[in-house]
Amino acid sequence: MHDPDPYDTPPYGEPGPWAPAPPVQHPATTPAGGTAIPAPHPQAPQPSPLAPPAPAPVGQTTPVPGATPTHALPSTPSPGAPGTPAPGGLHPAPESAPAHEPAGAPGTPASGSSLPPVGAAPAPGVSSTLAPGAPGATPAHTVPAQPIAGADGVSAPAPGEHASAPPADPWHRYDPWAAAGGAGGAAAGGAPLQQNGAAVPTQRQRRRQAKRLLLGAALVLALVSGGIGGAVGAYLERNGGVGQVELPQAGSEPTGRAADSVAGIAARALPSVVTLHVSGSDASGTGTGFVLDDRGHILTNDHVVEPAGADGEITVTFNSGVTAEAEVVGQDSGYDLAVVRVRGVSGLRPLPLGNSDNVQVGDPVVAIGAPFDLAGTVTSGIISAKERPITAGGEKGDGSDVSYVDALQTDAPINPGNSGGPLLDSRARVIGINSAIRSADGGGDPEGGQAGSIGLGFAIPINQGKRVAEELINTGKATHPVIGVTLDMNYTGDGARVGTKGSDGGSAVTPGGPGDRAGVEPGDVITEVDGQRVHSGEELIVKTRAHRPGDRLELTVVRNGKERTISLVLGSSGD
Numbered sequence: 001m002h003d004p005d006p007y008d009t010p011p012y013g014e015p016g017p018w019a020p021a022p023p024v025q026h027p028a029t030t031p032a033g034g035t036a037i038p039a040p041h042p043q044a045p046q047p048s049p050l051a052p053p054a055p056a057p058v059g060q061t062t063p064v065p066g067a068t069p070t071h072a073l074p075s076t077p078s079p080g081a082p083g084t085p086a087p088g089g090l091h092p093a094p095e096s097a098p099a100h101e102p103a104g105a106p107g108t109p110a111s112g113s114s115l116p117p118v119g120a121a122p123a124p125g126v127s128s129t130l131a132p133g134a135p136g137a138t139p140a141h142t143v144p145a146q147p148i149a150g151a152d153g154v155s156a157p158a159p160g161e162h163a164s165a166p167p168a169d170p171w172h173r174y175d176p177w178a179a180a181g182g183a184g185g186a187a188a189g190g191a192p193l194q195q196n197g198a199a200v201p202t203q204r205q206r207r208r209q210a211k212r213l214l215l216g217a218a219l220v221l222a223l224v225s226g227g228i229g230g231a232v233g234a235y236l237e238r239n240g241g242v243g244q245v246e247l248p249q250a251g252s253e254p255t256g257r258a259a260d261s262v263a264g265i266a267a268r269a270l271p272s273v274v275t276l277h278v279s280g281s282d283a284s285g286t287g288t289g290f291v292l293d294d295r296g297h298i299l300t301n302d303h304v305v306e307p308a309g310a311d312g313e314i315t316v317t318f319n320s321g322v323t324a325e326a327e328v329v330g331q332d333s334g335y336d337l338a339v340v341r342v343r344g345v346s347g348l349r350p351l352p353l354g355n356s357d358n359v360q361v362g363d364p365v366v367a368i369g370a371p372f373d374l375a376g377t378v379t380s381g382i383i384s385a386k387e388r389p390i391t392a393g394g395e396k397g398d399g400s401d402v403s404y405v406d407a408l409q410t411d412a413p414i415n416p417g418n419s420g421g422p423l424l425d426s427r428a429r430v431i432g433i434n435s436a437i438r439s440a441d442g443g444g445d446p447e448g449g450q451a452g453s454i455g456l457g458f459a460i461p462i463n464q465g466k467r468v469a470e471e472l473i474n475t476g477k478a479t480h481p482v483i484g485v486t487l488d489m490n491y492t493g494d495g496a497r498v499g500t501k502g503s504d505g506g507s508a509v510t511p512g513g514p515g516d517r518a519g520v521e522p523g524d525v526i527t528e529v530d531g532q533r534v535h536s537g538e539e540l541i542v543k544t545r546a547h548r549p550g551d552r553l554e555l556t557v558v559r560n561g562k563e564r565t566i567s568l569v570l571g572s573s574g575d
């Protein structure tokens with residue numbers, strides 16, 4: 001096919017026929033999306049026939065995909081290690097073992113020769129070319145190859161043309177037929193680069209993957225923890241917990257309380273409050289009282305001791321539990337007050353007395369008693385009103401048991417059994433004696449039951465109670481302040497009208513009495529007492545009994561349609 005090369009002639013004669021190498025089957029690169037990307041096959045540029053071929057680096061070949069390479073007869077390498085360039089700068093082609101050729105067969109190069117074996121296919125698209133112009137190098141003779149279509153349909157360069165290197169493969173596809181260190185994609189270290197075609201994740205994608213992994217782990221942990229917690233909770237619920245139950249509790253605290261608190265007031269007053277159990281031939285009852293002095297005098301209500309009568313029995317029980325017999329010292333139904341006395345009891349603690357004139361509406365109060373025989377019951381509230389004219393009693397029908405009280409009204413709960421107990425101010429001083437309540441059903445029911453408190457309780461002012469108690473202790477009876485007139489209790493107009501006749505048929509104005517001396521006449525209508533309006537005869541009695549005998553009053557009366565003021569000095573019922 002060409003003239004023999006005197007420099008590269010094999011020792012066994014002419015080279016044998018060259019067999020074209022099979023085309024390189026490049027695997028199609030598949031991206032992450034799954035669509036094959038066709039490999040680029042740029043058309044090699046056609047050099048000018050007059051221009052010399054472009055030099056190639058020593059030892060490097062120019063591959064052309066799918067082309068049958070031309071065979072270059074390499075020069076005989078100098079002795080040395082395989083692959084070491086000759087002294088003249090020549091790079092011999094890599095040795096390859098004979099393919100299916102026995103040793104010594106025709107076409108087999110001699111030992112140490114770098115010629116390829118006859119019939120063996122060189123690396124696809126590789127032509128062995130010595131670098132031109134290298135010192136001492138022998139020009140390589142290129143054997144033109146027949147144009148053979150490659151696997152991808154691109155024709156090899158025509159004879160006499162040099163194939164230029166294709167652009168670098170961005171996917172670094174591995175060529176299994178490429179020689180080590182050649183242009184088939186080998187790395188600088190001699191090992192070919194390999195890729196599996198999968199997309200390389202970016203840093204953001206790696207972070208997202210890490211976050212997904214952490215989130216998944218957290219969800220799994222939460223599910224596992226919830227399942228374990230539910231199982232443990234269900235077990236504890238079914239079995240009542242683990243071990244014995246011990247509930248939290250506050251530790252011990254000081255027992256003392258502020259002196260003006262309800263607890264402080266009760267602590268000081270309870271030792272002086274007693275419960276009275278009264279029994280007589282016809283009735284019995286329970287009430288409350290409090291100690292007046294160290295002699296054993298106890299103040300209570302008249303209606304509490306009234307069931308005992310002349311031969312009844314009264315038992316007093318102290319807060320400490322000590323019980324003693326008591327006797328009546330004096331009692332007055334008009335004021336609804338009574339004094340009893342116990343003997344042989346030591347350590348009595350009298351309650352201090354306050355001043356009911358100093359009490360103001362809204363002041364806090366504490367009531368102590370034995371409602372429904374529950375001894376030592378403490379309730380609290382405020383003063384709801386002052387100078388409430390109330391009447392209580394009247395069961396006898398003749399009015400002898402009616403009490404007239406210019407009362408203190410309180411919303412501290414008072415019930416049957418509280419009668420006679422103390423109403424205390426914020427300094428634990430007695431300002432009233434609990435005596436009456438107003439009930440929604442009028443004080444009882446058809447079956448004889450007792451009504452309870454609805455927040456309308458009334459107490460006798462202590463100023464009045466003190467005077468009466470002193471009189472009962474000293475004389476055994478109490479005096480009532482009087483005007484000396486007989487009132488018409490059937491009068492329905494506004495005010496208190498003086499009657500025309502007395503109870504004995506005489507004059508309604510007692511001759512020589514306080515009213516007679518002040519100029520009061522029968523038929524006069526009294527409308528005010530000391531500037532306070534009165535609307536009935538009961539209110540006039542209440543206002544009068546709120547004073548002591550000898551006190552001066554200013555009365556406003558209406559006579560024959562004219563209003564006038566009369567001043568008088570109260571007398572005493574004992575006169």
